[in-house]
Amino acid sequence: MKSLSVVLVLLLVVSTSLSQTRxxxxxxxxxxxxxxxxxxxxxxxxxxxxxxxxRTGHIPGARxxxxxxxxxxxxxxxxxxPPVEQADTLLEGLGITSRSNIVLVFGGSSVSITxxxxxxxxxxxxxxxxxxxxxxxxxxxxxxxxxxxEAPAIKRGSVRLTLHPEVxxxxxxxxxxxxxxNVVIVDARDKNFYDGDGGGASRQGHIKGAKSIPFTTxxxxxxxxxxxxxxxxxxxxxxxxxxxxxITYCHVGQQATVIYFVARLLGYxxxxxDGSFEDWNSRGDDYPVEKTLKPKS
Numbered sequence: 001m002k003s004l005s006v007v008l009v010l011l012l013v014v015s016t017s018l019s020q021t022r023x024x025x026x027x028x029x030x031x032x033x034x035x036x037x038x039x040x041x042x043x044x045x046x047x048x049x050x051x052x053x054x055r056t057g058h059i060p061g062a063r064x065x066x067x068x069x070x071x072x073x074x075x076x077x078x079x080x081x082p083p084v085e086q087a088d089t090l091l092e093g094l095g096i097t098s099r100s101n102i103v104l105v106f107g108g109s110s111v112s113i114t115x116x117x118x119x120x121x122x123x124x125x126x127x128x129x130x131x132x133x134x135x136x137x138x139x140x141x142x143x144x145x146x147x148x149x150e151a152p153a154i155k156r157g158s159v160r161l162t163l164h165p166e167v168x169x170x171x172x173x174x175x176x177x178x179x180x181x182n183v184v185i186v187d188a189r190d191k192n193f194y195d196g197d198g199g200g201a202s203r204q205g206h207i208k209g210a211k212s213i214p215f216t217t218x219x220x221x222x223x224x225x226x227x228x229x230x231x232x233x234x235x236x237x238x239x240x241x242x243x244x245x246x247i248t249y250c251h252v253g254q255q256a257t258v259i260y261f262v263a264r265l266l267g268y269x270x271x272x273x274d275g276s277f278e279d280w281n282s283r284g285d286d287y288p289v290e291k292t293l294k295p296k297s
Contacts, residue, residue: 008274022128024101026265027225028180030140033103035131037061041057043096046105046137047114053107059140062105067113070120078252079116079277079280081168088161097157099247101129106136109223112215115257119272125162132261135224152269169247169271171280174207184240185210186248188256196291201281205291207249215250215258229263248274
């Protein structure tokens, strides 16, 4: 049976011959990365909330990408896209150019913070040049591959960003979803939040009509994505049909990007409701919430 990464490489060959857009597979294996480490346009970014883990060890040549640089929080909202000028400055400081092929790497079990970064790159017009290292840094180390504690010298890059707002959904789009049978809303939170049992929100439950695919169900115990056939079955069992646009949400727009990422792997048109349940819940009864739990007798 072919691995997920091998299947995706084969799909890349086919899709590239047709569209000439994607320059790197959406998911790469540690073997693929090892074989391409010396590619002149390859940039490896280790994603984290702080630099501590990066300092203790990372893939040789990897550069540190601070999560907060591309997922900002304010007094009014959490995990939002930064202004394009801020993103441009950050990416150029990392040595990224318009020719760069980028591999995103997570440490520990932080799959969702890295898929969130992939969403940001897609929003800023570089989605076809970004890949996700399956299994992350932990899998890399488990194969006894080299580890470094040295930060590489970085020559400032030059990149022109083009916004792609279609990867971001709004509350209004979701509220009006019943008028569009070709759109499906997916809740990526743990099932207890979907059911209405958990969290401190004033209204508990889920967006009315949403389907549930917890973000933890699409990766295995090693934080590697499950095989394509298994992922497709998860979507089908949740009632998602081919041709439907998938809009995902979670608490604040981070966990939702894992399901967004899988939707893209499977070939669905996909977007993330960036404000997610935090934003939806603040809007009142015109933005309905429902529970699946039965009232206690």
